[in-house]
Amino acid sequence: MLPARALGTLAAPAQGLGCMGLSEFRGPVDERRALRTVHRALDLGVTMLDTADIYGRGRNEELVGRAVRGRRDRVVLSTKFGIVRTDDPNERSVNGRADYVRRSCEQSLRRLGVDHIDLYYVHRIDPATPLEETMLALAGLVAEGKVRHVGLSEASPEEIRRAHAVHPVSAVQSEWSLWSRELEAEVAPTCRELGIGIVAFSPLARGILSDGFRxxxxxxxxxxxxxxxxxxxxxxxxxxxxxxxxxxLARECGATVNQLALAWVQARGADVVPIPGAERPEHVEENARAVHLSLSSDELRRIEELSPAEAVAGFRLDRCRAQMLR
Structure with missing residues (x-):
């Protein structure tokens, strides 16, 4: 099993599994392999599973729900709401209205086949709806036992403070990798001041920080x-x-490049849980071994010098997703 880390008052494993690519976005889908991948993660103690209602238009939640049957009590199940897709792949909107929050939660519970969600994120904050309305709706779901903990995704420091003032926020999810360090300036300090954990998505820069591409x-x-x-x-x-x-440097450390990159993220603090995506069981195995890779301060410094964020070519998001960041 993996050591535990604290996301607010939620205990989570030191590494989770980003499930998005198991149903969409990463080429042809193989559901049998996807189930094997999730089961291998659970066997290794990677028991925090991250999905969202828009991944595969609900199919990813259904897949995760099938994967956790018989193991629900071992899993930290997290999903998200708030992004609305249309038939146009380049078009998305956001919705944080109270009625939409409740409806989304009920639909996710049905797809997942569970009676509660451990960590329910606002996937993107709706600028047309008062954030307080969204958070009060989530507080109601917590009171009913349908949600255990509340999270935010890609939120600003001001939004984190406003949300936390209405109902405790356990985790903020944002991109954090060796190549994406924007949250270090204000978001991470805000979270730490308020006792909120950080869930790092794309800790391998969508897989490019690995030996998987030539x-x-x-x-x-x-x-x-x-x-x-x-x-x-x-x-x-x-x-x-x-x-x-x-x-x-990875060879010197007895590791692969992606293990080095994951260990760098893990070293950002005991309140950080990276959730690398994986589409094959062997990828989960390789990623999980990074939890036990301890890097010295000199090795961490050398990693940043060899692959500095400021040298990376290109913004971290495509145009469609970038438009959703205010």
């Missing part, structure tokens, strides 16, 4: 990362050079 041909034709600026042809090769710079 050319863009390694991506399936319908892989969503082909739209990401860091995977754009003019940026990809430059970014791979930053990955290559880490390989010798």
């Amino acid at each position: 050319t863009l041909d390694d991506l399936a034709a319908d892989d969503d990362r082909r739209r990401n600026p860091r995977f754009a042809e003019q940026n990809f090769d430059r970014n791979l050079l930053l990955v290559a710079a880490l390989r010798d």
Whole structure:
């Protein structure tokens, strides 16, 4: 089993599993392999599973629900609401109205096949709805026992404070990796001041901080990362050079590049839980071994010098997702 970390008052394993790519966005879907991947994660103690109602248009929650049957009491189950998809893949809106919060929760509970959600995130904060309305609706769901803990995703320091003043926020989820460090300036200090944990999504920069890529041909034709600026042809090769710079150090540490990158995120603090995505059981196994990789202060410094965030080519999000950040 993995050591525990605290996300507010929620105990979670030191590493979780981002389940998004098991149902969409990462090329062809193989549900049998996806179930094996989740089961392998649970066997290894990677018992925090992260999904959302929009992943696969609900299919990801259904998949996760099937995967945890018979093991529900061992799992920290987290999902999200608030992003509304249309038939246009480049179009998304947000909804934080109280009636939508309740309806979304009921639908997620049915898809997951459970009676409560351990950590329920506001996926994106709705600028057209008072944040207090959204949080009061979540507080009601907590009072009813349908939600145990509340989280925010990609929230600003001001939004975190406003939300936490209405109902305790246990975790803030945001991108945090060796290459994406924007939250270190204000978001992370705000969370720590308020006793809120941090869940780091894309801790491997959508997989590029690994040995998994050599050319863009390694991506399936319908892989969503082909739209990401860091995977754009003019940026990809430059970014791979930053990955290559880490390989010798990884070997010195008896690790792979992705284990080095994950260990760097884990070293940001005992209140940080990275949730790397994985589409195969062997990827989960490799990622989980990073939990036991302890890096010295000198090694952490060398990682940052070899692959500095300011040298990365391309913004971390594609245009559609970037428009949702205010």
